Amino acid sequence: MVNPNVQGKKYPATNPYLVGREKIREFAHAVKSTNPINLDVFAAQAAGYNDVVAPPTFAVVIQERSLATVLNDPEADIDFSRVVHGDQRFIHARPIVAGDELVSVLEVASVKTLGAHSMVTFETKIFAEGDELVCTAISTLVVRGGE
Amino acid sequence: MTHINIASLEVGQVIGTSEFLLTRDSLVRYAGASGDFNPIHYRDDFAQSVGLDGVLAHGMLTMGAAVQVAVDWVGDAGKVIDYGVRFTKPVFVDAKDGAVLVVTGKIGEIDAENGEVRVDLTATFNETAVLGKAQARVRL
Numbered sequence: 158m159v160n161p162n163v164q165g166k167k168y169p170a171t172n173p174y175l176v177g178r179e180k181i182r183e184f185a186h187a188v189k190s191t192n193p194i195n196l197d198v199f200a201a202q203a204a205g206y207n208d209v210v211a212p213p214t215f216a217v218v219i220q221e222r223s224l225a226t227v228l229n230d231p232e233a234d235i236d237f238s239r240v241v242h243g244d245q246r247f248i249h250a251r252p253i254v255a256g257d258e259l260v261s262v263l264e265v266a267s268v269k270t271l272g273a274h275s276m277v278t279f280e281t282k283i284f285a286e287g288d289e290l291v292c293t294a295i296s297t298l299v300v301r302g303g304e
Numbered sequence: 305m306t307h308i309n310i311a312s313l314e315v316g317q318v319i320g321t322s323e324f325l326l327t328r329d330s331l332v333r334y335a336g337a338s339g340d341f342n343p344i345h346y347r348d349d350f351a352q353s354v355g356l357d358g359v360l361a362h363g364m365l366t367m368g369a370a371v372q373v374a375v376d377w378v379g380d381a382g383k384v385i386d387y388g389v390r391f392t393k394p395v396f397v398d399a400k401d402g403a404v405l406v407v408t409g410k411i412g413e414i415d416a417e418n419g420e421v422r423v424d425l426t427a428t429f430n431e432t433a434v435l436g437k438a439q440a441r442v443r444l
Contacts, residue, residue: 180337185381187337188368189324192381204380213375213384213440214368218338238354242363244437246388252381295388 159275159300163233164268170260170284171222178255180218181211188212201254208255216247220281220294223263227279233265235277235300243276243297250290257285266295273302308378308444310416319377319409319423324369326361326395327402334365348399356394363391366405366427366434373409374423374440383443385420390436395429405429412439419444 178198185195193200194210201209228237253259266278281294331345340362343350351359367389375381397403405427412424425438 184337187330187334188365188372189330190372190375190381192372192375192379194379194381204382206382210380210382212368212381213371213387214364217364221339242391244388244390245364245367246386248386249384254382 158234158270158302159268159277160232160234161268161270163227163230163265166233166265168223168226168230168263170262171219171226173258173260174219174222176211176253176255176257176259178209181209181215181255184215184218185209185212188214206252206254211253211255213247213249214245215253216249216283216292216294217245219259219261219283219292220263220279220296223261223281224279224296227263227265235298239301241299241301243299244295245297246295248293248295250292253283253291257291259283259285259291261294275300275302310414310419310421310444313411313414313421315411315414317411319411320373321406321408322373322376324372324405324407325402326365326369326397326405328359328397328399330365330402331359331361331397334362334368338362338364340364358396359399361395361397361403361405366391366395367438369405370407370425370427370435370438371440373407373425374442377409377423378442378444384440385443386441387439389425389438391434392436393429393432393434395434403429405434409440 283292413422
């Protein structure tokens with residue numbers, strides 16, 4: 158059972174994550190993108206970007222770094238072996254581009270209990286240098302109760 | 305600007321359909337690219353030990369592949385400004401044959417004033433929907 162008292166708890170900003178060009182290409186291939194904007198620097202620059210653009214779900218890599226902090230927080234008491242991903246959303250103020258240095262700040266938006274299960278919603282704000290908001294990632298995990 | 309004329313679009317119009325073959329190789333590749341090394345995505349014995357029928361695809365791989373239909377339509381991955389899904393059913397990936405994900409995108413809403421369109425995606429595996437409320441807001 159997830160501790161309902163962590164609703165509203167904010168976790169400190171993660172260490173900066175430098176978005177690499179090859180990491181974007183690797184992730185793009187993994188999600189089966191063939192979009193030149195993800196893969197080809199010249200195509201991305203012709204479209205007005207500084208470098209290759211990350212696929213729309215790449216922000217999950219940054220979100221995971223914040224989530225790891227929560228999953229290791231004894232106060233939250235989340236049993237990762239019982240976690241199922243319920244839903245996910247990424248709201249982009251602008252796309253993530255190779256060369257970005259990103260930090261994320263996570264807040265536990267809500268903790269709900271449904272019978273033996275808990276539903277925890279996390280809101281992770283991802284910032285580039287100069288506190289520029291790039292993306293808000295919203296994730297709900299379902300934590301199955303014990304048998 | 306894209307090649308798409310917003311005035312020519314209609315709600316309900318199909319913008320594209322794609323099939324994605326997810327194999328165990330795809331899952332290992334996604335695990336490495338994303339950093340999600342949960343063994344339910346590559347070890348049958350582990351998946352079965354937690355009550356699953358077998359290895360299943362990362363929900364985030366299904367989500368990431370599905371949006372490619374919208375990306376291919378608009379031609380620029382950076383134009384997808386808001387994308388959300390619910391994970392409703394697992395995609396079991398057979399060791400030999402993999403799993404075929406079929407994704408179709410339709411126009412769900414047109415916001416001509418802001419030059420934005422909502423693309424509603426359906427993703428099915430074995431003719432069962434595996435994503436719910438999969439919606440991508442695209443800036444044209």
